[in-house]
Amino acid sequence: MSFLLLYIMFVFLPADSFLIQKSVIELVFTSVENTQWAKADSIRVVNQSQGCDTVLYWPDTVLVLDGSVGINENFNTQSEFGLITCYPNPVKGYTIIRIKIPNESIVDITICDNHGRVLINENKALSAGVYYYKFIPGDSGIFYFNLQFNNISESIKIISISTRSDKKSHIYYLGSDYLLPVSKLKKLSNQNFIFNTGDTLLLIAYNDTLESGILDAPDSSKLYTFQFTFNIPCPGIPTVEYEGQIYNTIQIFSQCWLKENLNAGVMIPGATNMQDNEILEKYCYDDDTNNCTVYGGLYQWNEMMNYRNDPGAQGICPEGWHIPTDDEWKILEGSVDSYYGIGDPVWNIFLTFRGADAGDNLKSESGWSINTGTDLFGFSALPGGDRYTDGNFYVINHGGFFWTSSINKDYLIYSWDRGISYLGPKIERTGNNLKSKGFSVRCIRDY
Secondary structure (H helix, E strand, O other): OOOEEEEEEEEEOOOOOOOOEEEEEEEEEEEEEOOEEOOOOEEEEEEOOOOEEEEEEOOOOOOOEEOOOEEEOOOOOOOOOEEEEEEOOOEOOOEEEEEEEOOOEEEEEEEEEOOOOEEEEEEEEEOOEEEEEEEEOOOOEEEEEEEEEOOEEEEEEEEEOOOOOOOOOEEEEEEOOOOOOHHHHHHHOOOEEOOOOOOOEEEEEEEOOEEEEEEEOOOOOEEEEEEOOEEEOEOOEOEEEEOOEEEEEEEEOOEEEEOOOOOOOEEOOOOOOOOOOOOOEEEOHHHOHHHHHHHOOEEOHHHHOOOOOOOOOOOOOOOOEEOOOHHHHHHHHHHHOOOOOOOOHHHHOOOEEEOOOHHHHHEOOOOOOOOOOOOOOOOOEOOOEEEOOOOOEEOOOOEEEEEEEEEOOOOOOEEEEEEEEOOOOOEEEEEEEEOOOEEEOOOEEOO
């Protein structure tokens, strides 16, 4: 069995000593499809806390973080010119290409198809730095992104599985600070992957056209196993018994979810707010217990969180499970959308419907007034409606609304949530719903 290895090394310099002490964190990556080993073509490691990333390529890759500076990128030439990354690859919709230029010069960019025909040719005067380009293939097939600098050439083979009707390929210059906050540009100028204990890492594995994501904040050596199967019961945990009810599980790449909305607790009238009284309470749409049987209960945010505020809390979920965070929902969305992958900036947009078809791919195949879903991944989202702050119930059969355990830090009275609608295939991320509303709850298994 082959592993992708990421070695992260910290160097500590005590105030009273010139001796350097080294502590090593070793992150080991492997992947499976169901229970069988599966090859991950590459793994992208995004440090969400620092605003930097790096990519590991199969078979075995070792990255060493040199003290407090980071991982020094290795290039194929002494000039440190190079095509650093291209992700994702294969390409569903578009790919991001990152290049490094060691000093100011004219850079020639050429994109050819598999027959050698030149599709795009551009000359750019670029200063020293790292630059980002967005490439949209015009069709399925093989493309070659060629870069020439001072008579040095490098090339990346890009595999496209695009089904776009526009057959013309496009390339867009995104700048040198794409996806990074301005405060991180100084760190980026060193071209290092920076990691400090407590940083949150988004780990994305690519296997042919599939993407699998894990979110973690490692503080010691760890083995990560990516899962590349979906729409099956979670291996080893097909069902969960909780509060007198049996829940099915569903594996969607590296996430294991309960397949049904939570339906636990004692029903109280919609006109009554839930209380911190050591009694688990729920709303049933129109105060009808039959609706809880079909759609699950509706819960105010504080009740769902068991009156805690920490993202990823167990809340009212079974032991070993928790309320999904905003970022865990983003991983789910990127896993199931046919165009925008995991880590795409589109998932950070809020107060609107985002993506291409993540909503339809998560919807159940029945129960919606119109525009039922494909349920490609077995999530089987139902339109359970919501309980509004006035105590009334709205939009059953038209929309499903799901809490996350993440507070909107700009407005603490709100939490991030998701909305799936009968009106279209996308999925909504909002951060302006009062916690006193009643939404559906899905539980995700602890990693």
